[in-house]
Amino acid sequence: MKPVIVWFRQDLRLADNPALRAAAATGAPLICLFVLDDQTPGDWKWGGASRWWLHHSLCSLDKSLDGNLVLRRGDGAKIVKSLVKETGAEAVFWNRCYEPFAVERDKALKAELAVQSFNGALLHEPWALTTKTGGKPFRVFTPFWKAMRMLEVDKPHPAPGKLHHHSVKSDALKSWKLLPTRPNWAKGFVDWTPGEKAAQDALYDFLDDVGEYGTARDLPDRDGTSRLSPHLHWGEISPRQVWHAIKARHAGHGSETFLKELGWREFCAQLLFHNPELPDKPLDQRFVKFKWRKSEKDFGAWTQGQTGIPIVDAGMHQLWQTGWMHNRVRMIVASLLIKHLGIHWREGERWFWDTLVDADLASNSANWQWVAGCGADAAPFFRIFNPVLQGKKFDPRGVYVRRFVPELNIVPDQYIHNPWEAPQPPANYPQPIVDLAKGRDRALKAFRALKA
Ligand SMILES: Cc1cc2nc3c(=O)[nH]c(=O)nc-3n(C[C@H](O)[C@H](O)[C@H](O)COP(=O)(O)OP(=O)(O)OC[C@H]3O[C@@H](n4cnc5c(N)ncnc54)[C@H](O)[C@@H]3O)c2cc1C
Structure with a gap:
C-alpha cells in the first residue's frame, strides 16, 4: 500500500488531531512530516523563543511517534511536493493554518496534490461567524462572543491507536540549531515543559484553580492563569480539549471568564484571516x-x-x-x-x-x-x-x-x-x-x- 503524508505544522500532538486521525484511518503507512520553513512566512519566520519551544516540542512529538517524525528544512510547498514524488505518497493530510502566507501556500498546494485538510487549531473556522446584518466578519468582540457562545463545540477525539510508519530519511533535529548557544538566554525558561503530555498536565493543574480565575487572572504575582498559551499556539493541546475540560468543571464565573478568553483567541484568529495585513498595518x-x-x-x-x-x-x-x-x-x-x-x-x-x-x-x-x-x-x-x-x-x-x-x-x-x-x-x-x-x-x- 502506498503511504500517505501527515504534515504536522502547529498541531504537535496525537490526541484530537483530525488530520492524523483521518490519515491513520486510511490504513496506509504514515509519513509524519514537519518542515522548518523560514521562507514562506517572510518577515514572520519564528523568533528565538519560538525556536526554543519548537525544538523541545519536536523532541516530544518524535518520542510519541516512536522516533518516526520526519524532519525537513526549506520551502514547505516544495518539500511536500518533492516528498510526494520521492515516496509515491497517495495523499497529504494537514490541519489548517490561518496565517495569510500559509493560506496562500496551502491553496496552491491543494490545486496540485490530493489533500485532505481539517480544523485542528480553532473551536470554529474563522469564516463560521458573521454579523446578522450584512453577513460580514465581526470587528467588535462582544457581539462576536455572543454569537460564538451559541455554537456547539465538537467533542475532542482521543489519539489514534497504533500507527504504522513508512520509513523516510530525516534531518537530525540538532542540525537545525534551534536552541541558543552563547549566550544561552533561555536558561531561565526552566518552568516550561513543551510537549503534549506537559500541555495536558498544565490543563489538569489549572482545573483546580479555574473557580478563582475571574479575580486571580489580573494579579501578576499569582499563578492565577492557565499558562496554556504556548501549548495552544503550538497545538500541543487542542482548544476543543481545553473548552470541554473547563466546561465540565462547572466552576461558574471562573469557567465562563476563561471560556471568554478562548473567545478572544478565536476573535484574533478571525481578524487576521479577514485582514491579512493586520501584523503590519493599522486597521483604523x-x-x-x-x-x-x-x-x-x-x-x-x-x-x-x-x-x-x-x-x-x-x-x-x-x-x-x-x-x-x-x-x-x-x-x-x-x-x-x-x-x-x-x-x-x-x-x-x-x-x-x-x-x-x-x-x-x-x-x-x-x-x-x-x-x-x-x-x-x-x-x-x-x-x-x-x-x-x-x-x-x-x-x-x-x-x-x-x-x-x-x-x-x-x-x-x-x-x-x-x-x-x-x-x-x-x-x-x-x-x-x-x-x-x-x-x-x-x-x-x-x-x-x-x-x-
Ligand atoms: C500586547 C499583547 C501581545 C500579546 N501577544 C500574544 C501572543 O503573541 N500570543 C498569545 O497567545 N497571546 C498573546 N496575548 C494575549 C495574552 O496576553 C496571552 O494569551 C496570555 O497572557 C497567555 O497566558 P495564559 O495562557 O496563562 O492565559 P489565560 O488567562 O489562562 O487564558 C487562556 C487562553 O486564552 C487565550 N487568551 C487569553 N487572553 C487573550 C487575548 N487577550 N488575546 C488572545 N487570546 C487570549 C490564550 O490562548 C490563553 O492561553 C497578547 C496580549 C497583549 C496585551
Whole structure:
C-alpha cells in the first residue's frame, strides 16, 4: 500500500488531531512530516523563543511517534511536493493554518496534490461567524462572543491507536540549531515543559484553580492563569480539549471568564484571516498618518527593562527571563511604549515576536493594535494606562515587581511603584526615562493632530 503524508505544522500532538486521525484511518503507512520553513512566512519566520519551544516540542512529538517524525528544512510547498514524488505518497493530510502566507501556500498546494485538510487549531473556522446584518466578519468582540457562545463545540477525539510508519530519511533535529548557544538566554525558561503530555498536565493543574480565575487572572504575582498559551499556539493541546475540560468543571464565573478568553483567541484568529495585513498595518486607517517618535535609546531601555518604571521593567524582565509575560503586564508595557514613549506599536510587536514562547501572529498583532487604539474594537487611544496606578492596583505590595527587579527590594511598599518619590531612592535603579504626565500629554497631542 502506498503511504500517505501527515504534515504536522502547529498541531504537535496525537490526541484530537483530525488530520492524523483521518490519515491513520486510511490504513496506509504514515509519513509524519514537519518542515522548518523560514521562507514562506517572510518577515514572520519564528523568533528565538519560538525556536526554543519548537525544538523541545519536536523532541516530544518524535518520542510519541516512536522516533518516526520526519524532519525537513526549506520551502514547505516544495518539500511536500518533492516528498510526494520521492515516496509515491497517495495523499497529504494537514490541519489548517490561518496565517495569510500559509493560506496562500496551502491553496496552491491543494490545486496540485490530493489533500485532505481539517480544523485542528480553532473551536470554529474563522469564516463560521458573521454579523446578522450584512453577513460580514465581526470587528467588535462582544457581539462576536455572543454569537460564538451559541455554537456547539465538537467533542475532542482521543489519539489514534497504533500507527504504522513508512520509513523516510530525516534531518537530525540538532542540525537545525534551534536552541541558543552563547549566550544561552533561555536558561531561565526552566518552568516550561513543551510537549503534549506537559500541555495536558498544565490543563489538569489549572482545573483546580479555574473557580478563582475571574479575580486571580489580573494579579501578576499569582499563578492565577492557565499558562496554556504556548501549548495552544503550538497545538500541543487542542482548544476543543481545553473548552470541554473547563466546561465540565462547572466552576461558574471562573469557567465562563476563561471560556471568554478562548473567545478572544478565536476573535484574533478571525481578524487576521479577514485582514491579512493586520501584523503590519493599522486597521483604523486614520492611524496611517500618526506621527510616531523614533528613539533607539528609549526603545532599548524598554526592551531591557530599564525604563525606571517598576511594573514595566518587571514585565520586560519576566519576558526576557521566562519567555512569557502576564497579560495585565503585557497591556501596561505595550501602553507605555506606544503612548508615553510614542514609539510605533510595530516595534513592540516585533520584540514580542522574538521573545515570547507563545508568539502567535493573530493574537500578537491583534492585541498590539488593540492597545494602540488602531485595531478592531480597540481601547480608545486616549485611554492611557498610568503604570503607577496599575501597579498599585494589581501588585499592591510589589511582590511581582520585587521578584523581577530585585534592586527594588529595599524600597518600602508605599513607594514600590514610584521609587523616584521615595525619601531614599535606590541608587542602582534608573530614574524614569519619561515624565508620565508629560508623556501622556504628548500622546494626546499627537492623537488630536490626527483628528484635525
Ligand atoms: C500586547 C499583547 C501581545 C500579546 N501577544 C500574544 C501572543 O503573541 N500570543 C498569545 O497567545 N497571546 C498573546 N496575548 C494575549 C495574552 O496576553 C496571552 O494569551 C496570555 O497572557 C497567555 O497566558 P495564559 O495562557 O496563562 O492565559 P489565560 O488567562 O489562562 O487564558 C487562556 C487562553 O486564552 C487565550 N487568551 C487569553 N487572553 C487573550 C487575548 N487577550 N488575546 C488572545 N487570546 C487570549 C490564550 O490562548 C490563553 O492561553 C497578547 C496580549 C497583549 C496585551
